[in-house]
Amino acid sequence: MATHTRSSGAGAQRPPAQGPGPGSQTPPASSPRRLSRRSVLRGTAALGGAAALTGGLTACSGSGTFATGGRTPVRIWDLFTGADGERMQTMQAACMKAHKDVSIESTTLSWGSAYYTKLAMASSGGRPPEAAVMHMSRLAGYAPGGLLEPFDLDRLAAYGVTRKDFAPAVWERATYKGELFALPLDTHPFITFYSPKVARKAGLLDSSGKMRSLDSKDAFLDAGRSMARATGKYGMSFGYLLDTAQSWRLFWGLYGQTGGQYRMVPGSRAQLDESAAIEVLSFIQEVLNGKIASRNADYAGAIAAFSSGKAGMILSGEWEIVGFKASMPDVAAMPFPTIFDKPANYADSHAFVLPKQDYPDEKRREATYKVLADLVKNRSLTWAEGGHIPAYMPVLATGAYRKLSPQRDYAAASKIVTLDPKVWFAGAGSDFQARMCDAMAPTLQGQKTAKQGVEAMLSQLDRLLAAPQPM
Structure with a gap:
């Protein structure tokens, strides 16, 4: 996919970012070895x-x-x-x-x-x-x-x-x-947990008793609808409100599946493949339509909905496995489905x-x-x-x-991990993830368009890239 740049004004095309590669922070050759x-x-x-x-x-x-x-x-x-x-x-x-x-x-x-x-x-x-x-x-x-x-x-x-x-x-x-x-x-990925009981009732298990392939937008959404019918509530569970990372994990993993590139160079403006980013947010909106999954679930609410059988699947981190096995011993899991063109799974290590x-x-x-x-x-x-x-x-x-x-x-x-961008302000527990989640929240709740959500994310990225580097 081609990389698009935002205009810096009405009808004006923004110049490409200059400088070293994404996230480069090479200190000058004259920099002292020790930091004050x-x-x-x-x-x-x-x-x-x-x-x-x-x-x-x-x-x-x-x-x-x-x-x-x-x-x-x-x-x-x-x-x-x-x-x-x-x-x-x-x-x-x-x-x-x-x-x-x-x-x-x-x-x-x-x-x-x-x-x-x-x-x-x-x-x-x-x-x-x-x-x-x-x-x-x-x-x-x-x-x-x-x-x-x-x-x-x-x-x-x-x-x-x-x-x-x-x-x-x-x-x-x-x-x-x-x-x-x-x-x-280790690697600790953002994956898909599912209830074999609900998946069986929804007709989604293969001959080995595992979830059949959900590797396309249509297959994933159809599975959500089938499980919603089976539970009588929601097909899938995803909690992101008041959480500083969940929606970013979902977005960035799916963006990696599109093959979309990024350029984040301190001192320059951020670049994303905006058409790919809009496609990803639009897809997430389809999932969070109030029927397949709730538009307004927080992290604890999503966990509770899945554990109690009110949702047949949950999109979350593998670190929840101990709690899930305690509440539902037959819980099953799989890597995040390949919704777009390229296998990729958000993870950290x-x-x-x-x-x-x-x-x-x-x-x-x-x-x-x-x-x-x-x-x-x-x-x-x-x-x-x-x-x-x-x-x-x-x-x-x-x-x-x-x-x-x-x-x-x-x-x-x-084997298909996608980590946060290689830039000094990104990563686990960072303000970066929280800002990206806040920027996406109105779009995920259906209050703004996917295009507006991407624009909000890019605006936050520009602010971070404009901040002085610490080292």
């Missing part, structure tokens, strides 16, 4: 909003190896709470049991802008933890600014972790300027990163590689029980993983 605390204080406010810079920062102790029962300590920051937090603790305990020479000192911080602000501040001070968890969609705001260190591929290979073990799309997003800056732990250290301790660094490789390679099956797809692909071929249901049925989504 003042520059990062300004930058972190832009990266995630004003956040308290106390509490989690004190978790970092000084550099240098100290003994913990004869073990070399590895400090890791993460943002996992609830069931995910418990699984990560289980994985780390198993890792320490297998490696008697290391100890893991784990610190869990509140996720969102506060977490990423604290991580940036710790890195800028040169005394961060040895490793931290980051959403891959946030990498573009950290790697170019010198807040992270690249991984040594030979060191990873020594512990059995190599490029061939990861999906190409995931590995590519973990790199910056040809170097690996994030070690992927939890990954381990190495925050920049002024005086790295070599013994700790070696222990860090040992720990991270072990967690990714040997503990991913535990992580998969919570719904996330292991990024380390050999795990997917094991008999133990193939027994996980419905995880095995949407694992293919990891």
Whole structure:
């Protein structure tokens, strides 16, 4: 599809954006290697909003190896709470049991802008933890600014972790300027859960008892109508009101399926394939027509409608799998259907990163590689029980993983992932996603046209691109 540019005035055609590629943030050659605390204080406010810079920062102790029962300590920051937090603790305990020479000192911080602000501040001070968890969609705001260190591929290979073990799309997003800056732990896609009971009543199951193909606009909408008749309420459930990400996840995944391109260069105006974006929003309006799905559902309402059988399908993240299995043990799932021309599934990825250290301790660094490789390679099956797809692909071929249901049925989504745009202000927990959701909301509610919704999104993008880059 051709890329369209908006006019900057009546009848005026806007010039194409200039400068480096999308989201490029290459600092000038004369930039100092270290960032000043003042520059990062300004930058972190832009990266995630004003956040308290106390509490989690004190978790970092000084550099240098100290003994913990004869073990070399590895400090890791993460943002996992609830069931995910418990699984990560289980994985780390198993890792320490297998490696008697290391100890893991784990610190869990509140996720969102506060977490990423604290991580940036710790890195800028040169005394961060040895490793931290980051959403891959946030990498573009950290790697170019010198807040992270690249991984040594030979060191990873020594512990059995190599490029061939990861999906190409995931590995590519973990790199910056040809170097690996994030070690992927998982992909967590936006998928389709469905009730086999409702789907069977609607005549939508194939001979194997799985949902038949919904890979077209007509097939998807027809399935929604059939399930609405079967439930007597709605066919599908999708909650987006008062949520800072759901409608963006749905839109961006479908936009990826159109093959639509984007250009988001700081200092220039945003470019999208506007005809493709309008087509996507128009389709979502067809789904949210008050019959196939509610026009005005919030996140909790959508979960409740699906869990109670008032909708036969829900469009949501795989992270809801534990709750769904508790309320409906036979819940099934699949990757998001290919509605347009190209298979694509919106997703993000939890990954381990190495925050920049002024005086790295070599013994700790070696222990860090040992720990991270072990967690990714040997503990991913535990992580998969919570719904996330292991990024380390050999795990997917094991008999133990193939027994996980419905995880095995949407694992293919990891091969067609579409992450947020590669630009410093995008990513999980960012103000960017919230702004995009707010811009789309009137269109999804039927109050504005799809064209007006796209214009509102582009207007917000232009404001973000005009803001000063933090690093």
